[in-house]
Amino acid sequence: MGEPGGARETLTVEVWRGGEAGRFETYDVPQGANQTVLDVVTWIQRHAEPALAYRFACRVGVCGSCAMTVNGRPRWTCRTHVSRVARGRRLRIEPLRNLPRIKDLAVDMTPFFEKWQRAQGRFTPTRTRAEPMAVVRPESAPRRAADAGIECINCGVCHAACDVVGWDPDYLGPASLNRAWTLVNDVRDGDRHGVLKAASAGGGCHSCHTHGSCVEHCPVGINPTAGIAGLKRQSLLDLVGGGLP
Amino acid sequence: MTPVWLFLAQRLTALILAPLVIAHLAMILIVADGGLTAAEILDRTRGSVGWGLFYGTFVLAAAIHGPIGLRNVIQEHTPWRGRSLDAAMLVLGGLLVTLGGRAVVAVVGQP
Numbered sequence: 001m002g003e004p005g006g007a008r009e010t011l012t013v014e015v016w017r018g019g020e021a022g023r024f025e026t027y028d029v030p031q032g033a034n035q036t037v038l039d040v041v042t043w044i045q046r047h048a049e050p051a052l053a054y055r056f057a058c059r060v061g062v063c064g065s066c067a068m069t070v071n072g073r074p075r076w077t078c079r080t081h082v083s084r085v086a087r088g089r090r091l092r093i094e095p096l097r098n099l100p101r102i103k104d105l106a107v108d109m110t111p112f113f114e115k116w117q118r119a120q121g122r123f124t125p126t127r128t129r130a131e132p133m134a135v136v137r138p139e140s141a142p143r144r145a146a147d148a149g150i151e152c153i154n155c156g157v158c159h160a161a162c163d164v165v166g167w168d169p170d171y172l173g174p175a176s177l178n179r180a181w182t183l184v185n186d187v188r189d190g191d192r193h194g195v196l197k198a199a200s201a202g203g204g205c206h207s208c209h210t211h212g213s214c215v216e217h218c219p220v221g222i223n224p225t226a227g228i229a230g231l232k233r234q235s236l237l238d239l240v241g242g243g244l245p
Numbered sequence: 246m247t248p249v250w251l252f253l254a255q256r257l258t259a260l261i262l263a264p265l266v267i268a269h270l271a272m273i274l275i276v277a278d279g280g281l282t283a284a285e286i287l288d289r290t291r292g293s294v295g296w297g298l299f300y301g302t303f304v305l306a307a308a309i310h311g312p313i314g315l316r317n318v319i320q321e322h323t324p325w326r327g328r329s330l331d332a333a334m335l336v337l338g339g340l341l342v343t344l345g346g347r348a349v350v351a352v353v354g355q356p
Contacts, residue, residue, distance in 0.1 A: 201247075206251070
């Protein structure tokens, strides 16, 4: 933090440059009050390295596009204050783990979203707009389970934090399985059995080791591990005939 | 066999193995401490339906549990996938049943 009345302090920031092959380059960035990691990256791009590639949109923790690895941990950079993560005024900023690097801090999110599709993480409607809206009781157990995971912003932080994603390229990962769990619990969905089948196929929920890294790192406080445990439970219940209605 | 069945089989065999392993280890310690000879041990186990069931169940559970777990480890840490991996794990399971079965027969069978 800057000292009151003193000269303006600077941060020493190492930033990954290049694609899969590359190197860290170091920049001195003026430190400011309430500065976020995204502010730091933006300062570098505007004042020191105009060719720096990175991704952001909303800057307020809604769009989920600015996730990067900061001092070794995946984080949403727009809501991560430098004062909370800098070690001795040093930052090391890299692209997210477990996804192909495109350039500098931008990764290719295609495998991430392809896994959402493999997990059938899409709503299957059962009504047309001409029909009345479905009545879903907010306090019902399935709705509460769905609500617990529904605020995912698709930032990819859990995907980057997950060791199993890093080991097994077939593993669907916490985000897509969390999405599948919300759909399995959405009584309006027209293919809950299909979602459960997709989420429990090879590389699905049964591959989870329950390490809990996704829970630890999720910036919006979702517990994907609990959802994955729910999918495992539900798949076993389905096997013995006591599953989804 | 679907991943759900494999998951279930591995958990169920783990439930079976846990008490059996503890009992097996406890027996090793007790026998070593008590100074029983091999002949004295075989006197107790030969012809015993109880010991036959104990170690027979142990071998079967281990033969199911081990290959499923090893298959997971191989899939996580190597590119090996598909039918050849499944076949190799079936062979491993068969080998464990054969070798373990031989040991059980040697311990509980009449000479």
